[in-house]
Amino acid sequence: MVKLAEWRGKEVFRKYAVPLPRGAVARSPAEARSLVDSAAVPTPCVVKAQVLAGGRGKGGAVRFADTAAQAEEATRAILGMEFKGEKVKEVLLEEKLPIARELYVSLTLDRSLRLPILMVSAQGGVEIESVAEGGLVKIPVHPFIGLAGYERRQAVSALGLSGAAAKSLDRLLSSLWRLFDEEDAELVEINPLAVVGDSLVALDAKVIIEDDASFRHPEYAEVRDDRTPLEEIAREKDIAFVQLDGNIGVIANGAGLTMATLDVLQQSGGRPGVFLDLGGTDDPKKVTEAFLLMAMAKPKAVFLNIFGGVTRCDTVANGLVAAMSQVPEGERFPLVARIRGNNEAEGTQILERAGVASLKGLKESVEKVVALANAGAPLAGPA
């Protein structure tokens, strides 16, 4: 998923004519000052940290300024922050508007209905999870029809809008639907959507674009979410790699088997530290790369748990054996291997020739790797 920072989300909003406050992005206090000096951003203005986590207002990552000097000062304070683990590199400066009401609008997928769903609430400006079920109106949208006129009128009436504001919402909802559909969004959310006079303005923008649609949206390729450097390398090699906080490395194939393996490890007193999902591959080179990547994560012990389908056991065994000679001396780790399924006999033989035994049972394998990891580091100690 590609989560867009607020200002990037607003760039997309602009493309679809969603009404926005006047504003601009600054990456230094001096730049903030000159944006106000040149009247690119009118005063009074609001200065907002461009981070992906929510709760910026309460966390001191949103400040107000009446003058260019104050905008510079606010920017300096925010740019130095680390907000929920994320370093602030940009701020968005926007005019402060006289807000009459704050509303909530979003479009996302309802997995149960297997339909997109429009959600609106008259209680905007707060975390939507805190709004009671009755305060949130949900309108399913059929993908062949799009957001129908009567559905938009339903939303207008649920929000108690009339006159010009009602017309403004109707247009905005049409725009949001087109955006959701054409940009392959997972989520489009405006919270708050402000009523200013008799028009509407999107004060915030939360846009998440679906990763799987990247083949028709190369424009989002440069925008990445918060991966660790190793996760980034893995992504380039098309390997699912996630870092957790334990000390056991897991190499498995398929999301379900990987998750079940992590669960059994944890239920058996182990602490998974990193997992790597080979997915379906019949290229031993990819397996070798995966092992080298695992070595970089410096696990105390590694559990290889493969059930061969598309990924054959002999492919994995060959890739593993090739990797063993390439892992630098200081980065070697004890390995427990369990390879089952297609070409199991061939795979087991290849491993045995290289001095690695393949265990049959999941339970015994997990117990062995947990013992190995805990021998290296006590449970309470650092990974």
Added chain:
Amino acid sequence: MSVLVDADTRVLVQGITGHQGTVHTRQMQLFGTKVVAGATPGKGGATVEGVPVFDSVERAVRATSANASVIFVPAPFAKDALVEAVDAGIPLAVVVTEHIPFHDMLSMYHYARLRGARIIGPNCPGIAAPGKAKVGIIPNVVFHPGRVGVVSRSGTLTYEIVSGIKEHGLGQSTCIGLGGDPVVGTNFVDALSLFEEDPDTDVVVMVGEIGGTAEEEGADYIRAHFTKPVVAYVAGRSAPPGKRMGHAGAIIARGRGTAASKLAALEGAGAKVASFPYEIPGLVAERLQELTNR
């Protein structure tokens, strides 16, 4: 009897000339499946593993009376392939392809539904009834004919569990891999209602994972309508919120879709919940024994 596929299933392979298409055509044949046709635009007239290839699904269906399709075509073209199959009158399409945008899948699902066709998947291992037919990619070695139905959102974890059932001396009636994406053509409720009607299925094993509420809805269905014993397992107990665990659907978002909620719902509906995957065969054997004693 079995669910959705049987000895009369005549399989068309869309994308048969690609590497995966060819490999799995052979595997389906070895399983005993009637693979009657392949379709790849521009490759009409070719033969793959003795199977005639056609330029279009319509021609393939006209010449071979294929009544199920398995789709291996790459994600950007999967929607087109599915629509072509549905338009040619194919009633069952197994979509193996992964990374199909959910916006495409929404259209695929609703189009198939309007035309009376069923989709299994996408991003799924497919469906198999041992001794009858396999439409998909589940390894042949895990199967043995029997009376246990299996329905799962996972791929390789399903293989692991089905294989465990076989090693325990039991067999399967039908195994359905639903796929791990946020939008799937067939969900737990759909699959359970099929197993309810199947006289050859005595017990059902349900394998879920974190993300979404499909397991909870399955549990509601079990409580209200399902008369057969259910053994359930849910993967992802140790998954941290907000981390996507490989499957696009496997993420705990906004506190929804946790393993705890799914396990509680399934237990509340009377399913026997396995704490570890290797407990499943034993629990299944106990349920079968209870049925015999009844």
